[in-house]
Amino acid sequence: MKLLSCLILSILVSLLIISCKTEKKEYKPHQPIQRNELEVSIKRGNDIYSNFCISCHLPNGKGVKNIYPPLSDSDYLKNNRDASIKGLKYGLKGEIIVNGTKYNSFMPPMGLGDDEIADVMNYINHSWGNKYGKIVTVEEVRKIKK
Template sequence: MKFIAIKLIIALLVFLNSNIQAYSQSNPLKESTERGRLVYEDFCITCHLPNGEGVENVYPPLAKSDYLKINREASIKGIKYGQEGEIVVNGKVYNGYMAPLGLYDDEVADVMNYISNSWGNKNDKIVTEEEVSNIKK
């Protein structure tokens, strides 16, 4: 009887340990969006504002942005190299200039994950540093 109780206790401890490990594993998208928020606050907030709404007819909105969903690569390229020329966001034409921000590829990925998952945007497909590094001018 004592042997069975010990086996049950060991089985329970193994079960609990595996569940604790699964629960405590990192969430790469969540971690990236948290880092991306800091990048956004340092580089993007001045033009696109704290709520991501931008400035009508001047700086396009990032909030509820169809452009982010439809133009993933172009969005990454714009953050990585700057943006110039006409784009259409939520049915409105913007024809401005965004200077290159000088961000590293990991910072571009993080801020893309942040803006793609904030203010009504939802994208579960994480932007990775490798994806960003593969995008050329």
């Protein structure tokens, strides 16, 4: 009986030692695919556009000729990235030329945060067929000064 107890104890100790030395594979649950950062920003920007911009620039981004400039197919937006961000951030006053048409309306500052400005710029730059460059970042907006 004593011999059997010793044998069982020795087998258990051996199994314990073996199991401690065996490397266990870490379980990693399935990670969902992360959505593209630009795509997420555009979605947030769509909401901001709907709340702040749509009444003047319209749902299709075409604006109102001679009053509110178009955002869709806009040479001004395409060629004046910093000025466009600045206009959104601080408002816009004075003449600008968009697609050969002069606009001299006043756009007040919307009171948006830098993150919201980046999102709405990304929405505008990638909607209605626009393909106006890389993602606008919060850091880029933050660097734009009056």
